Amino acid sequence: MLRTALLSLTAVALMAADAPAAPAKPYPLTACIVSDEALGSMGAPVVLVHEGQEVKFCCKGCVRSFQKDPARFLAKIPAAGSATAPAKP
Numbered sequence: 001m002l003r004t005a006l007l008s009l010t011a012v013a014l015m016a017a018d019a020p021a022a023p024a025k026p027y028p029l030t031a032c033i034v035s036d037e038a039l040g041s042m043g044a045p046v047v048l049v050h051e052g053q054e055v056k057f058c059c060k061g062c063v064r065s066f067q068k069d070p071a072r073f074l075a076k077i078p079a080a081g082s083a084t085a086p087a088k089p
Contacts, residue, residue, distance in 0.1 A: 024054040033073045034062035053077065 031038055032045075037058040039045040046057040050070055057063050066073050 022052065024049040024052055027054040027056045028077060029056070032056065032058035032062050033076055034058075034065045050074070 027033075027047075029039075033055055035058055039056055039058060042058045046060055046063055048055055048057075048063065050066075053074065055066065055074075057066065
């Protein structure tokens with residue numbers, strides 16, 4: 001009985017590990033979220049996913065700044081989305 005329970009728990013754990021993660025929301029800006037420098041201006045952009053949102057940086061230094069106060073920088077993303085939204089007739 002104990003062996004059957006352990007096998008069941010193992011199967012559940014393996015299924016959870018194989019479950020695909022939800023895709024990250026794409027990064028809508030063409031500039032670094034921290035410095036506002038054009039992406040690619042300092043080499044290949046650094047990309048990470050923060051709480052389901054893809055975020056891009058011009059360099060590793062900007063990642064450190066972002067990690068100190070993510071909410072401050074993530075606020076730029078909704079602002080960018082509303083600025084590019086089509087006007088309603």
